[in-house]
Amino acid sequence: MINAISGILCHKGLDSIRIDNHGVEWEFPVPARSVEGFGRLGDSVRVLTWLLHREDQMKLYGFPSEAERTVFLELLTVDGIGPKQALKILGGIGADELERALEGEDLARLEAIPGLGKKTAQKLVFSLKGKLPSSLSSRSRPESEGPHEDIVRALADLGYDRKRAAEAVRAIASESSSLPADSADRERELFRRAMVALSGA
Numbered sequence: 001m002i003n004a005i006s007g008i009l010c011h012k013g014l015d016s017i018r019i020d021n022h023g024v025e026w027e028f029p030v031p032a033r034s035v036e037g038f039g040r041l042g043d044s045v046r047v048l049t050w051l052l053h054r055e056d057q058m059k060l061y062g063f064p065s066e067a068e069r070t071v072f073l074e075l076l077t078v079d080g081i082g083p084k085q086a087l088k089i090l091g092g093i094g095a096d097e098l099e100r101a102l103e104g105e106d107l108a109r110l111e112a113i114p115g116l117g118k119k120t121a122q123k124l125v126f127s128l129k130g131k132l133p134s135s136l137s138s139r140s141r142p143e144s145e146g147p148h149e150d151i152v153r154a155l156a157d158l159g160y161d162r163k164r165a166a167e168a169v170r171a172i173a174s175e176s177s178s179l180p181a182d183s184a185d186r187e188r189e190l191f192r193r194a195m196v197a198l199s200g201a
Contacts, residue, residue, distance in 0.1 A: 028062030032091035033159035037064035071095040
């Protein structure tokens, strides 16, 4: 199995990326929400992969993190969900938020995912509740997120790399003198500035 491919990010589409690996250009379908998590064009990136191998088709799917790939593979265990729909589900909801929705049996949030109806939402809860590799649990959450854990989680849900998000938030939070004094305004400004930093704007 091809676990990962590293190279230079040379293209970002709505739900796909391409990387150049020593003159060989690889294209990967990826969750739409995760495209920005791979960084900027020209960056050196590592794409975690999953290979679909059928008689008439071979396709490599790409993921920015092990957690997202694991959730994708868990989605494939649900009856009636194939790679294309699993990718669309992760394109409509972050891996962390999906886990929260499943654990809380939040059918309304699941049904809000484009193309996901009530029956499929119920099937997801029935099949996967309590079975995902708890990326949200305190035992697996990096302690380095610190007091701004909610902001880092929200950025990760939008598809940004969790480690880069945590680093960006920490760096911006260290500039406390330039942030609003009100706690709510401060959190909003931290989130806004972190998004700008991560988007390269």
